[in-house]
Amino acid sequence: MAKFETPFLDQLETGPWPSFVSDLKQEAESRAKNERNIEYQIPQDCCDDLLGVVELSYKHGRTHWKHGGIVGVFGYGGGVIGRYCDQPEMFPGVAAFHTMRVNQPSGKFYTTKFLEDLCELWERRGSGLTNMHGATGDIIFLGTTTEQLEEVFWELGHNLNQDIGGSGSNLRTPSCCIGQARCEYACFDTQDICHDLTNEYQDELHRPAFPYKFKFKFDGCPNCCVASIARSDLSFIGTWRDDIRIDQKAVKAYIGGEFPPNAGAHAGRDWGPFDIQKEVIDLCPTKCMRYEDGKLEVNTPECTRCMHCINVMPRALRVGNDKGASLLVGAKAPILDGAQMATLLVPFIKIESPYTEIKETVIEPIWDWWMEEGKNRERLGELIKREGFQKVLEVTGFKADPRMIKEPRSNPYVFWKEDEVPGGFKRDINEFRKFHQR
């Protein structure tokens, strides 16, 4: 029997999509039965109380949660997000219901055993509710008491060899796409660099000294499966410098209907026979492809590596051989200022372990600048807007490049400085007057 009546929440379950309400009810029921005799360390009925408080929020049209607090594990300034209920008498099971962020494995690969161990730990010491995975990429453990935080942290570290992730004004848990482990498009080893930088910058992850959050995300190719271009302060996007590799025989096989386009992903309805002109060549954003006399050609200098043609015909087209990444800076979600996409900083760089060049010429100079100049709660992208893209070039030492400019004014606009101009800004007026009247 449910502890509270929840008519508002029940209504949420009637929509076409799976509902979090059903998940909460399932966990509440499972905890009430406790068929596996778990020694619950937080109130057994916390999920019932959670349903109760969320229902009440719908009834009142206001939240009953308080944000933030002095909770965490000793010595760490992040990884725990304090949440307290403002109706603790009515809902004692969720009076303190903190979230823990757990650093996800690179590329989100799990063994069944590891997943079971995580769930076992969280059923026993937390609510049993998880969010796999949060916007940052972490494993999110939803809801435990203050006393259990150190216990969960200890068990994660000692039994599961697992650290907690980032939150607050520090480096957030770096996250990467599945990369070379399974994806043939990957232009660099996303998992390796993600793991390497996570270890290298442990101090930045756990001890907040930044003006606000900072995110790295690694996408092995411009398909951007972890949306690095929109969601990270420093995005790594795999790319290549040479030609797209074309297998002309396979191109013909697509045209002949032997291979389904997009690997059959749009097979849900009949789109008619594959039309390479209409579906690939005309959709190339830079119009740099042609198909003539049975041969597909790409004019590489014009190709922006948008991935469209490769996605449609993966057996015929492959990314080039000279692989690396483009680095972009300053993306953010719309919290203080509007949403912002990242801006190109490094057009091409080889991504090779131990990543020294990236650390020393990109990451650390940018952090030094932002830590010193950034206002409280100002993201890197906002600082770039405020002080100009030129400052980023100055602190990193990269040269201005036409590829950094999407359009003037709304996007980086680079000015000359006097010492960069031969002869400076002063001129010999008499020499000038020989050619120009007053």
Next chain:
Amino acid sequence: MDQAEATEKIVAALKKKAKTKSKFYFNDLAKILDEKPRAAKKFINAMVIDEVLEYWSSGSTSMYGLKGAGKQSAGEGED
């Protein structure tokens, strides 16, 4: 500046403001120390380990305060 001197500076400055403010941004502390952020971070971390300071976090933003200062959720002119 050594650690003891840094701690003294921070404690004095924070106590002075204690009536109106119990939570401070990292940058505010770096300014009190008159140090660049990286140098300030070493001192401030040590103060957390020594339990002079403690972290406060909203989940998205972090702040620092003297240990035990300020309530979990300060009243709004109610107490």
